Structure formats: structure tokens, C-alpha cells
Amino acid sequence: MKNTLIQYGAAAADLLLPRTCIVCGRKLGIHESHICLYCISDLPFTFFWHREHNPMADKFNEQIQKTLEAAPATQIPAEKYAFAAALYFFSQGSDYRNIQYSLKYKGNISAGRHFGRILGDRLASSVQFKDADTIIPVPLHWTRKWSRGYNQAEAIACGIALKLGAELRCDILARKKRTRTQTMLSTEEKARNVKEAFIVKEPCKNIGRIRHILVVDDIFTTGSTLHACFTALRRVFPADVRISIASLGYTG
């Protein structure tokens, strides 16, 4: 009875505003949401959540090591190999780029949560990620969030938190510097642009029980944004608190 009502509801909503696939634009069936069955079955999944060492994690850990090596020898803390996973390979030439564009520029928050849940399902089946207890989205500067009205990373993080049974915490990390858009910058410029951009808010409540943090962004390109978040968090959280990262898209 409940399902029938939902189907009637979906059919009625389609008459008012037809629902279409975010990737190919095809009209969606009653059992499909945001993406059609053809597009989801062809989605170029990375399967990074099943590989502790993968290209994204290697790239990320390289940056962590570089920062550690630059620090004075006496201050080098022990650092575990950080876990990293993305849902799919992002490519400018593919229609799957519409997933990112729809989240970032068209305000499709509900799609962000949906793809977050898809990624969350994968992470929940992964030895590396299943015990993550705290999900932190990469924050926007408050002026940008105010003008855009939402944070796309927060929508994704919300879907992931739901599937992992973890707590979504948007009150821990803040962006103190309004940075330039990263799109047109070189790798070095990107790293410089976001360095010191994030800060852990003081005083930060109820962080004593946190054992495994997962920082979430919409896309991983050079990893410099997530690395800047990692650095800010590591200043507050000791080495026995694991800090991992996840994103929807990955560009190698």
C-alpha cells in the first residue's frame, strides 16, 4: 500500500516536473532517482574503497610526507598511512561530469545526498572506512556559502554519514580565508592558495571520543584542499585519531 502510494506520488510529481537522469537526460522511471539504471551501471567506479594503496591515497600520503619532512626533525610525529577513496573517475570529456556540475552550480542538494549515500554504501563495506565515526565536509568560506546558499560537500557528507551510521560534524572545521577558485591554477598555485585556509574552531565541543575522521569533498584533483584540511585537523587531533578522505569524483 505504502509503495503504491509512493509510486502514485512519483507519477503525479512527474506530470508537474518530469524527473530526468542527471547524466544522460533520459526520463526516469518510477524506481529510478537522479540517475538512470543504464548510467549507474556504466558509472566508472574507482573501487578505491577496496584498495588501501590506490593512486588517490598514494598522492595524498605523498603530500603528508612532504609536510612532515619539512618540519624540524624533533617535531616529526608518527603518521599512519591515510586512507582515501572516491566514487568514480571524473573526466571533462564524459557526460558523468554533469554529476559534479549539477551539485556545484545548479544547487542540486538532493542529488548530492543521493550520490553521498551511494558512496557511503561502498565505504560501509570497506575494511578501511567502515569504522569512521565522524564525517567532516570541506567547509566553504561563510561569504561563499551565504552567496551560494549551500555547501555541496556537506550534502555528500550527509549521505555518507547516514550510511556509515557516523556523526556529521560541520562545527569542527572552518575556512578562515576566502580562496580563489582552484579550477585554473597549477598544482603549486593550488597548494599555495589553500595553505593555512582552514582552522579548527575553538572551543570545539565533544571531540574527545572521536577515533576516525573522514573529510569529504566533491572532487579530488591535486588533493591540496583536503591536505590543508588534514593539516588543520592534525594540529588538534593526536596521531592515534585516524584522518581519512573521500570524494565523489577523482581526476588522476
Ligand SMILES: [Zn+2]
Ligand atoms: Zn542516464
